Amino acid sequence: MTTTSAADLDRLDVLAPHRALFLRDDDVAAYLDGNSLGRPLLASRGRIADFIAGQWGSRLIRGWDESWLELPTVIGDDLGRVVLGAAPGQVTIGDSTTVLLYKLIRAAVDARPGRTELAIDRANFPTDRYIVEGIAEERGLTVRWIDTDAAAGVTPEIAAAAITDNTAVVVLSHVAYRSGYLAEVPTITAAARAAGALVVWDLSHSVGVVPTELDAWGVDLAVGCTYKYLNGGPGSPAFAYVRAGLQGELRQPIQGWLGTRDAFAMGQGYEPADGIRGFTSGTPPVLGMLAMRDMIALIESVGIDAVRTKSEALTAFAVELADDLLPDARLASPRDADMRGSHITLDRHDFGDIVPRLWDQGVIPDFRGPDGIRIGLSPLSTSFAEVEIGMFAIAYPGA
Incomplete structure (x- = not known):
């Protein structure tokens, strides 16, 4: 049985007042998919309207020279400072997660000539796996598949066993998209670097909800999306982190005009820009x-550690409710809150059938095949009461 009520937990929640900053819909009783798409902030509605009227509408093309072209690195530096633990000049915003993964993995492969393998776990997100397979085919490399427990992820021991002198690049997720397993980034990165390999970390399910110290952890390369816990909106552009010491060594493969040293010279031949701008390609997606x-x-104002504390409490409450209400479901995530991100997955054979009914009731979890219901909890916008409502609905759909 649950030992603490949702009402008590919400009353004690120091982050509870921030829920009023998010746009809400009365038809949604419980939003349990913040790890797929975050709710919009009320401030963003005003920011976008003001931009259309005050910058796009009045400055027109002059806006590019006045500030827009610098937004990828300006926002990148903010993101690096607040949630990534990255010094300025190492993060840029633009392109999709898929495109940025391709850029960084290809660049890393080319920086390790003579090595014949790419390593990635079979449980990684499909895009990550597909990109690795495609690059392996392009470059005549072998994919070394890492097998893991489906309810966990790549441990340092498993990673060390998979990395050899032939490994050029390892591609892993900080938080596993299905199980929520939280990887030990510093330890795995150190093991790869000791073997001469580079690691590309996918931070899509951790950025903005798990404290991250890319510089201190010695991370080489990282990519992540911005529409989950960063609430950038549907299809908002991804970010790329390239360690300062690597920027001169790597050359990204998509040679667009804004990645050149002098973009407006429109010159013959491609000469990459110095620094992180050399990893950009096309025109920045300003609205996105x-x-x-x-x-x-908002994360800077409350602190990422406070966000993490509530995240652990929310997922622990969800696990407690699942144990009580759904004893026939299997927890496909680590039971220890320290070992997972901000979502859990429960497996049961009929979950694929009930999710559409839940959505019709305004209870919105996610489904991940073959039989997993995923409960994604965004700490700044999610209440404990929402978790309780949602878990009861999953246990008694249609009641």
Whole structure:
């Protein structure tokens, strides 16, 4: 039985007042999919409207020279400072997660000539696996598949066993998209670097909800999306982190005009820009970058450690409710809150059938095949009462 009520937990929640900063819909009783798409902040609605009227509408093309071209690195530096533990000049915003993964993995492969293998776990997100397979085919490499427990992830021991003198690049997720397993980034990165390999970390399910110290952890390369816990909106552009010491060594493969040393010279031949700008390609998606600025500012005001504390409490409450209400479901996530991100997955054979019914009731979890219901909890916008409502609905759909 649960030992603490949702009402008591919400009353004690120091972050509870921030829920009023998010746009809500009365038809949604419980939003349990913040790890797929975050709720919009009220401030973002105003920011986007003001931009259309005050910058796009009045400055027109002059806006590029006045500030827009610098937004990828300006916002990138903010993101690095607030949630990534990255010094300025190492993070840029733009492109999709898929495109940025391709850029960084390809660049890393080319920086390790003579090595014949790419390593990735079979449980990684499909895009990550597909990109690795495609690059392996392009470059004549072998994919070394890492097998893991489906309810866990890549441990340092498993990673060390998979990395050899032939490994060029390892691609892993900080938080596993299905199980929520939280990888030990510093230990795994150190093991790969000791073997001469580079690691590309996918931070899509951790950025903005798990404290991250890329510089201190010695991370080489990282990519992540911004529409989950960073609330950038549907399809908002991803970010790329390239360690300062690697920027001169790597050359990204998508040679667009804004990645050149002098973009407006329109010259013959490609000469990459110095620093992180050399990893950009095309025109920045300005509108798509605006909303995340409000979430970055909010996280900075409350502190990422406070966000993590509530995240652990929310997922622990969800596990407690699942144990009580869904004893026939299997927890497909680590039971220890320290070992998972901000979501859990429960497996049961009929979950695929009940999710559409739950959505019709305004209870919105996610489904991940073959039989997993995923409960994604965004600490700044989710209440304990929402978790309780949602878990009761999953246990008694249609009641």
